[in-house]
Amino acid sequence: MKRSILPVAIWIAARALTAQTLAPKTPAQPDPRDLLKQSAEAIKQYRTYQLESVISLEMSGGPFNEKLDLPSSVSVRRPDKMRVESSSKAGAITIVGDGEHTWIYLSTMKKYIKRAALQMPEASVIGAGALPANLPDLNQYIKSTKLTGEESIDVGGVKTPCWVVETVYDKIPLPEQEVLISDAVQKTWITRDHRLNLRSTFAAKISLPGVDEPVVMTQSTHTTRVKLNLALPDSLFVFTPPEGAKETEDWTLPGMAKPNLEGKPAPVFRAKTLDGADVDLAALRGKVVLLHFWATWCEPCKREMTSFDKLNAEFHDKDLVVLGVTVGEDQSVVARFVKDAMLKYPMVALEGSENIISALSVTSFPTVVLIDREGKIKSYEVGARGEAALRDDLAKLGIGSVL
Numbered sequence: 001m002k003r004s005i006l007p008v009a010i011w012i013a014a015r016a017l018t019a020q021t022l023a024p025k026t027p028a029q030p031d032p033r034d035l036l037k038q039s040a041e042a043i044k045q046y047r048t049y050q051l052e053s054v055i056s057l058e059m060s061g062g063p064f065n066e067k068l069d070l071p072s073s074v075s076v077r078r079p080d081k082m083r084v085e086s087s088s089k090a091g092a093i094t095i096v097g098d099g100e101h102t103w104i105y106l107s108t109m110k111k112y113i114k115r116a117a118l119q120m121p122e123a124s125v126i127g128a129g130a131l132p133a134n135l136p137d138l139n140q141y142i143k144s145t146k147l148t149g150e151e152s153i154d155v156g157g158v159k160t161p162c163w164v165v166e167t168v169y170d171k172i173p174l175p176e177q178e179v180l181i182s183d184a185v186q187k188t189w190i191t192r193d194h195r196l197n198l199r200s201t202f203a204a205k206i207s208l209p210g211v212d213e214p215v216v217m218t219q220s221t222h223t224t225r226v227k228l229n230l231a232l233p234d235s236l237f238v239f240t241p242p243e244g245a246k247e248t249e250d251w252t253l254p255g256m257a258k259p260n261l262e263g264k265p266a267p268v269f270r271a272k273t274l275d276g277a278d279v280d281l282a283a284l285r286g287k288v289v290l291l292h293f294w295a296t297w298c299e300p301c302k303r304e305m306t307s308f309d310k311l312n313a314e315f316h317d318k319d320l321v322v323l324g325v326t327v328g329e330d331q332s333v334v335a336r337f338v339k340d341a342m343l344k345y346p347m348v349a350l351e352g353s354e355n356i357i358s359a360l361s362v363t364s365f366p367t368v369v370l371i372d373r374e375g376k377i378k379s380y381e382v383g384a385r386g387e388a389a390l391r392d393d394l395a396k397l398g399i400g401s402v403l
Contacts, residue, residue, distance in 0.1 A: 068089070
């Protein structure tokens with residue numbers, strides 16, 4: 001049976017788009033590292049936007065001879081509304097988020113799932129759960145980055161001046177997927193005025209077990225239309241199941257597997273809380289750690305926070321550490337929310353690119369990760385669960401008693 005590497009290929013391209021280079025500076029101006037960082041954040045400055053783009057993916061070599069075009073559209077209204085639609089000859093996928101829930105629909109199966117709100121909103125397609133877990137941060141494999149020049153590209157009939165940045169990567173091993181990526185080169189077209197990433201290409205060779213020759217992968221993403229700060233109606237962010245579509249349990253759609261993390265060591269994580277205290281998961285061995293990933297816009301998260309506060313107050317002196325972790329939000333916004341809500345358990349505000357996010361495959365809120373006294377992941381749950389379920393999980397680790 002021919003082995004599918006499409007999920008890995010999409011991940012490679014998607015992660016490369018937001019890679020922030022650590023390579024030495026070059027004399028060229030502007031600094032290509034700064035351009036990549038600015039482009040990763042630029043779209044987040046707009047309260048609403050609509051993007052239309054086409055992703056083209058080709059794979060050749062060994063048993064592979066595939067070409068796939070994926071037209072897609074993304075509509076976003078911050079802080080919590082989004083709609084993503086993508087289609088290809090293999091079928092269509094629709095993702096709709098209203099701030100409280102996210103629906104993911106696959107046309108080929110005529111099935112959809114309803115889950116907690118996905119991380120907003122730029123990671124929505126990646127966060128659908130269709131990609132392999134435990135994938136590394138591409139930043140650590142960057143060999144060089146340089147500005148190669150200027151070029152005007154056509155976006156919706158408008159010639160748009162762009163800087164062109166080229167990033168070269170060292171070999172990228174993916175041991176859990178038994179994949180080795182080599183000769184990877186990415187080019188990114190970044191608009192001169194607003195620093196938006198409107199085109200990219202990514203080429204690499206992928207070595208697979210049992211395949212004599214590397215698979216050559218080329219990917220391009222071309223934005224064909226951009227609208228910024230426009231009025232988007234509530235109706236756009238309402239999911240109506242297509243006729244004949246049926247709801248199925250989470251993680252049951254093809255390719256959407258729950259991260260296989262239980263029983264594995266917790267990742268390295270060092271940070272500072274909003275109060276300036278140091279957090280080091282390794283130093284918390286011997287204690288039970290309850291990680292609560294949340295967002296200020298996530299309504300299910302807010303409803304559960306009093307339970308986390310209660311558990312922290314009750315068991316803080318009995319070897320339980322409760323730690324709230326927000327992702328991709330301004331620290332001052334998080335601090336103000338925590339103060340207004342009068343929450344006492346410690347909080348960490350992450351930008352969103354930290355390794356723990358990818359290591360724990362955090363893409364939906366709330367996500368709750370329970371780590372035992374040996375530093376291993378005991379449970380991993382997505383979505384609001386209620387205080388009783390939390391207490392039951394803790395009781396199994398000797399914190400409190402079973403209700």
